[in-house]
């Protein structure tokens with residue numbers, strides 16, 4: 001078993017990590033950290049447990065640690081990070097310097113030139129950027145990021161469409177409230193409403209997509225030159241981001257060609273990787289958040305509503321934002337790090 005820790009374990013995403021890791025066949029939870037307010041308390045007291053399965057017995061009475069390299073046992077091989085990005089920016093480097101490999105969900109440094117931003121089914125080879133990172137930063141550890149939840153919902157479908165020459169993408173999102181965290185959007189704001197703005201989200205989709213779809217040259221990531229324009233909206237669903245995508249393509253695929261590209265897109269042979277990665281629907285009213293967010297145990301991307309347009313294709317896609325879009329994405333990266341010998 002690989003001994004793992006969770007930084008920010010008491011938070012909304014931290015709890016998802018615990019849910020996923022407590023039943024993992026290869027990872028064993030060996031350290032849970034949070035803020036100084038929680039440190040020293042048993043996990044069940046420090047965390048207000050809000051996940052829809054019971055708090056695992058294996059963590060309930062474990063004492064929460066300070067989020068410092070000194071507090072985490074040396075024999076922990078891999079850390080998952082779900083800290084607020086302002087905190088992550090301050091502390092993640094210290095863990096990497098101390099020799100820990102950190103698989104982080106926080107948004108800081110996702111676009112840094114020497115930080116691998118990875119979806120294992122899309123760009124597993126970008127992990128080799130760790131060599132460059134270690135050379136440049138003098139770390140024994142490493143920092144690897146997964147993308148933003150809206151980005152990760154769309155990018156596998158774009159990767160599948162790239163065989164037709166991806167030229168330009170417009171996307172409009174309908175994002176669930178859990179993406180903003182438990183206290184992020186008040187019920188008075190979101191009930192009977194849609195909020196047509198999510199701070200920073202559009203820029204994240206527009207940049208992270210191009211890095212993920214880029215080529216690793218051996219020393220750097222050559223970003224894809226696709227032009228991405230995003231419009232992001234908060235809607236009153238609990239979990240599951242739905243997205244309407246218009247992709248302009250060099251070729252002129254039929255609807256059947258697009259379905260085949262989605263269905264043939266290869267997954268990964270990793271414990272948390274879904275098969276298939278992209279589940280398709282011919283019914284025009286699918287995918288839907290409530291019906292389809294748990295496909296592939298919350299790790300699949302659902303796609304449907306495929307139509308030809310004058311310049312390419314239009315479709316809808318959906319993924320579970322706190323599983324495939326957050327904790328599940330980091331765990332999958334952890335599995336890739338282990339398989340490829342980076343731990």
Ligand SMILES: NC(=O)C1=CN([C@@H]2O[C@H](COP(=O)(O)OP(=O)(O)OC[C@H]3O[C@@H](n4cnc5c(N)ncnc54)[C@H](OP(=O)(O)O)[C@@H]3O)[C@@H](O)[C@H]2O)C=CC1
Pocket residue numbers: 007008009010011012013014033034035036037038039046067082083084085087105106107147148149178179180181182321322325326
């Ligand atoms: N991709 C996605 O869909 C989502 C991504 N995220 C990202 O994940 C990260 C975590 O989000 P979320 O779980 O909602 O946040 P929460 O506020 O629920 O949890 C934050 C966690 O960080 C800990 N923490 C806060 N301040 C400090 C500090 N100064 N030092 C050490 N630990 C600290 C908290 O501990 P304590 O309990 O002691 O305060 C808690 O464990 C963010 O970066 C967020 O942007 C979040 C939601 C969805």
Ligand SMILES: N[C@@H](CC(=O)OP(=O)(O)O)C(=O)O
Pocket residue numbers: 085105106107147148149150175176178179180198201204321
């Ligand atoms: N902004 C996302 C969630 C999030 O926290 O994203 P990021 O991981 O980029 O910080 C949402 O609101 O749905």
